[in-house]
Amino acid sequence: MIFMHNTRPDRTRPHLIGTLFACSIYLFLFLPIFVVILNSFNANKTKPYATFKGFTFEWYIKLFDNPALLSSFGNTLLVAFASTVLSVLIGTLAAVGMHRYKFKGKSAIDALLYIPVVIPEIILGISLLSVFAWVSIPRGLITLILSHVAFSTPFVIFTLRARLSGYDLTFEEAAMDLGANRIKTFAYVTLPLILPGILSGGLLAFTLSIDDVIISYFVNGTVKTFPLKVMESIKSGVAPDVNALSTLILLGTTGIVLLTQSGLFKSEAKS
Amino acid sequence: MNDQHDFLFFKFSNVRRMIMSEKEVLVKLRGINKQYGTNQVVKDLNLDIYKGEFLTLLGPSGCGKTTTLRMIAGFETPSSGEMTINGEDLINKEPFDRNINTVFQSYALFPHMSIYDNIAFGLKMKNMKKADIKPKVEEILELVQLTGFGGRFPHQLSGGQRQRIAIARALVNNPQVLLLDEPLGALDLKLRKQMQVELKRMQKKLGITFVYVTHDQEEALTMSDRIVVMNSGYLEQLGTPDEIYEKPRTKFVATFIGETNLFEATIAQVDEDEVLLNFETGCMRGLGKDFELDEIVYASVRPEKMNFGSSNFYKPSMPAVVKEHIYIGSIVKCIAMLPNGQEVKIQRLSGEPLPKPNEVINLYWEPEDATIMHSREDTLFSLIENVNLGGAYDDSK
Numbered sequence: 125m126i127f128m129h130n131t132r133p134d135r136t137r138p139h140l141i142g143t144l145f146a147c148s149i150y151l152f153l154f155l156p157i158f159v160v161i162l163n164s165f166n167a168n169k170t171k172p173y174a175t176f177k178g179f180t181f182e183w184y185i186k187l188f189d190n191p192a193l194l195s196s197f198g199n200t201l202l203v204a205f206a207s208t209v210l211s212v213l214i215g216t217l218a219a220v221g222m223h224r225y226k227f228k229g230k231s232a233i234d235a236l237l238y239i240p241v242v243i244p245e246i247i248l249g250i251s252l253l254s255v256f257a258w259v260s261i262p263r264g265l266i267t268l269i270l271s272h273v274a275f276s277t278p279f280v281i282f283t284l285r286a287r288l289s290g291y292d293l294t295f296e297e298a299a300m301d302l303g304a305n306r307i308k309t310f311a312y313v314t315l316p317l318i319l320p321g322i323l324s325g326g327l328l329a330f331t332l333s334i335d336d337v338i339i340s341y342f343v344n345g346t347v348k349t350f351p352l353k354v355m356e357s358i359k360s361g362v363a364p365d366v367n368a369l370s371t372l373i374l375l376g377t378t379g380i381v382l383l384t385q386s387g388l389f390k391s392e393a394k395s
Numbered sequence: 396m397n398d399q400h401d402f403l404f405f406k407f408s409n410v411r412r413m414i415m416s417e418k419e420v421l422v423k424l425r426g427i428n429k430q431y432g433t434n435q436v437v438k439d440l441n442l443d444i445y446k447g448e449f450l451t452l453l454g455p456s457g458c459g460k461t462t463t464l465r466m467i468a469g470f471e472t473p474s475s476g477e478m479t480i481n482g483e484d485l486i487n488k489e490p491f492d493r494n495i496n497t498v499f500q501s502y503a504l505f506p507h508m509s510i511y512d513n514i515a516f517g518l519k520m521k522n523m524k525k526a527d528i529k530p531k532v533e534e535i536l537e538l539v540q541l542t543g544f545g546g547r548f549p550h551q552l553s554g555g556q557r558q559r560i561a562i563a564r565a566l567v568n569n570p571q572v573l574l575l576d577e578p579l580g581a582l583d584l585k586l587r588k589q590m591q592v593e594l595k596r597m598q599k600k601l602g603i604t605f606v607y608v609t610h611d612q613e614e615a616l617t618m619s620d621r622i623v624v625m626n627s628g629y630l631e632q633l634g635t636p637d638e639i640y641e642k643p644r645t646k647f648v649a650t651f652i653g654e655t656n657l658f659e660a661t662i663a664q665v666d667e668d669e670v671l672l673n674f675e676t677g678c679m680r681g682l683g684k685d686f687e688l689d690e691i692v693y694a695s696v697r698p699e700k701m702n703f704g705s706s707n708f709y710k711p712s713m714p715a716v717v718k719e720h721i722y723i724g725s726i727v728k729c730i731a732m733l734p735n736g737q738e739v740k741i742q743r744l745s746g747e748p749l750p751k752p753n754e755v756i757n758l759y760w761e762p763e764d765a766t767i768m769h770s771r772e773d774t775l776f777s778l779i780e781n782v783n784l785g786g787a788y789d790d791s792k
């Protein structure tokens with residue numbers, strides 16, 4: 125009977141050690157986030173800010189009196205939106221083209237796509253800075269957007285190509301067979317079928333852009349994005365209003381995650 | 396009097412037109428070649444497709460059937476040759492400008508559209524009004540016996556149902572030609588038989604020209620008005636199922652369609668429309684013209700046309716030893732072996748008297764039951780590879 129028990133453990137009930145292990149992982153992952161949230165409600169006004177001295181909404185009110193912080197957040201959103209739209213456009217065209225056509229040097233292009241992904245960001249940052257200096261584009265929003273497009277486009281292509289690998293070109297032939305010209309075929313058949321891939325690629329590009337520090341640091345000029353602003357202020361400890369904005373951002377991203385999990389992208393799960 | 400004359404004339408001309416229209420050429424292929432790199436996939440194909448016929452492209456996998464179909468659909472451009480529909484050039488038309496529809500082997504139903512939207516797609520592309528589309532979709536759903544399925548999605552249907560929807564989606568456009576690429580390939584045997592009958596029924600009812608691709612000779616024989624037998628890019632033979640089965644013109648066709656016994660022989664004597672054949676193991680007659688003396692030929696004889704004669708038989712015949720009987724429902728297959736080791740299949744209805752295993756008999760056939768074909772070989776008896784005389788001949792010594 126002991127052997128029976130050993131060879132066929134009850135898989136429906138979690139083991140105590142397993143449970144503890146899982147809990148500690150989640151603690152490790154979520155404790156820092158919890159601390160940020162907690163500190164955003166911390167009434168402590170003097171350094172070190174970390175000691176908790178009562179509950180307050182003060183930082184949230186103060187946050188809206190801090191135009192520099194708010195405008196940095198605005199910049200981050202602007203750069204993220206612009207670079208996402210551009211990289212999704214470029215990435216979609218590239219992925220669809222690479223899926224559809226056989227051409228010389230395709231595998232080389234495939235391999236080259238990995239370089240911006242694996243290259244240390246600091247090197248990519250320096251390279252971009254050199255290029256911008258070379259063609260004398262003044263550093264600012266434009267260079268930030270271009271740089272973010274440069275590093276997020278390969279990710280969009282990867283996401284879409286994974287999605288497209290299961291995509292049968294016969295659907296497009298069927299559409300044309302039924303009288304749809306090329307534009308209608310793309311609009312009614314290709315686009316709806318690859319849209320989930322485009323959306324997840326876009327989401328990835330957006331999140332990559334929103335928290336980028338290293339590359340942005342090289343090419344921002346005088347424009348401050350939110351992560352850069354935080355980096356700047358951190359020299360004197362994490363300011364409580366930064367915690368407040370972080371908490372709001374957390375709320376926003378959690379909302380997006382919940383939304384996507386609860387069926388906005390259901391068609392992706394279906395096929 | 397005059398009225399009646401007119402009526403009769405009208406009726407007569409109508410009948411005449413009906414008879415004539417059966418032979419009206421719709422699609423014309425002339426000298427079509429298709430190459431992928433150095434690989435020539437379709438070779439000098441000449442073919443007339445008649446209006447309203449059920450034409451089948453039959454051949455083994457890789458012989459170029461799909462490629463031919465895709466050239467007619469417009470997904471591939473021929474490397475050379477001409478293709479017309481109703482006398483108009485077809486090659487330079489885009490697939491979406493051709494009034495030709497395809498039933499894809501994978502069905503290719505749009506997964507993000509309901510069944511209704513799938514079927515309506517072609518009509519929408521023609522800018523038909525919504526109010527006109529609805530009755531058409533419902534009518535075609537009725538034809539394929541899936542009334543009420545419009546609201547479902549492709550993944551909610553069984554394989555057989557999806558197949559019907561694929562047919563409906565193509566047929567609703569009332570195409571000049573419907574192309575079907577092994578449409579029943581993914582179905583199980585029972586469903587396939589049922590769909591064969593239904594497809595034929597739809598084709599007759601609608602009078603639409605069907606070009607059907609299959610590698611299943613039985614399917615081709617039961618469904619088609621005419622069959623194109625293809626082999627490695629060549630058109631081997633074009634004819635009615637009867638002609639293809641009864642009068643195969645090449646060794647390939649004889650062996651690919653149905654079961655047959657193939658013998659190599661030389662022409663020993665040429666008479667008016669009969670030849671005397673010299674086999675390795677005997678002499679026999681067959682019908683045939685344009686053969687030369689001493690030419691190497693193949694003789695193909697269907698198992699049901701082979702006859703048993705007793706061992707002291709006087710007609711031209713071949714001695715053989717009965718090896719075994721195989722009972723398959725209402726028929727019996729009998730295997731006999733010639734002295735050179737070649738096995739011969741003989742088919743009888745069960746219940747008919749049969750020689751027993753190990754009995755020595757004389758096989759023969761009526762001259763009109765053998766199909767004699769020119770051989771492209773220049774050495775004789777290349778057919779028999781493993782000569783194994785077996786124990787039976789030792790016993791009979």
Ligand SMILES: Nc1ncnc2c1ncn2[C@@H]1O[C@H](COP(=O)(O)OP(=O)(O)O)[C@@H](O)[C@H]1O
Pocket residue numbers: 431434436454455456457458459460461462463
């Ligand atoms: N797009 C293509 N590129 C290269 N070779 C092809 C292509 N399509 C078909 N072929 C080749 O052409 C030959 C005939 O193919 P196909 O027409 O699909 O045959 P079938 O439908 O009779 O099985 C095959 O040898 C196949 O490998």
Ligand SMILES: [Mg+2]
Pocket residue numbers: 457460461462
């Ligand atoms: Mg094929």
